Amino acid sequence: MKKTILLVAMAVGMTSVFAQDLTSKKGEKYLPEANDWAIGVDATPFLFYVGNIFNGNLSNAAPAFNFDNGGLMLQGKMFKDANTAYRAGLRIGFGSFTTHNALNNAADSGGTAKDVSASGMNIALTAGLEKRRGAGRLQGVYGAEAGLAFGGGGTITNTYAMALTDARNPVGGRVAETTIGNVFSFGARAFAGVEYFVLPKMSIGGEFGWGLTFTTTGDGTTTVDALTGPSTATSTKTTVTGPSTFVIDTDNNSTLFGPVGTVRMIFHF
Secondary structure: OHHHHHHHHHHHHHHHHHOOOOEOOOOOEOOOOOOOEEEEEEOHHHHHHHHHHHOOOOOOOOOOOOOOOOOOOEEEEEEEEOOEEEEEEEEEEEEEEEEEOOOOOHHHHHHOOOEEEEEEEEEEEEEEEEEEEOOOOEEEEEEEEEEEEEEEOOEEEEEOOOOOOOOOOOOOEEEEEEEOOEEEEEEEEEEEEEEEEEEOOEEEEEEEEEEEEEEEEOOEEEEEEEEEEOOEEEEEEEEEOOOEEEEEEEHHHOOOOOOOOOEEEEEEO
16 A cells, blocks of 8 residues: 555656646746737847857847748737637838939930839738647647738839930930739638747747638839930830739748748747
8 A cells, every 4th residue: 555655656746847837936827828919020030149149159130029921010819718819910001212313424314214203002911710739838839811912003203314305315215104013912821830938928939831822913004205206205105914823832932921930939918
């Protein structure tokens, strides 16, 4: 009887030694819980920084928060319970810029744009469901998500310092304006990966995905001004047909959900 009690006590002791403590000394829980939120960032700058410290590199670049998605979307999670989370990503971007070029001579003034103005937009939305397995700090994650993206539609306008009909102008034609067709993308994928909680509510991990992506680009145009006489010029607009693609493959061929195999740091709160 004493031997049996001793064996049971040893088994319990060994289980306690090897079991993972999921609560810090301050009582903080390592794993996510219901109603927790989370955001992820690219872990690469942090890994490089730590690696450079140990190899004696004197030019260590400071770590910084980088987007963990190739489309540069803001991404986050909301946990329904400890093993289920809703995922979402959002990007809303509009922009325009003007480049001023230095002109050195008459040839530059006639054939090189003095000012180049451009505009465009990027709107993207993803949503999905994540499940997880594991009773310890090492958690397996899997699930599915879908997304839409809409962008392009910009215009590039060239402004020249010298009129095309100027007698000093050495060029007979030049591009006045280019319009870019709207780009529409739709994608859906299944994903699987791992996370390891190195600190309470902070994990490092990565994932791979497989699914489909469909992208179609609208027609664009190119407007060219050309001399038709000593003092006359004519504008000709040409339509540029936009391509369409359909892919069923791994994440390597889709930028909607981020670069394949990215190592991420995820913060839960």
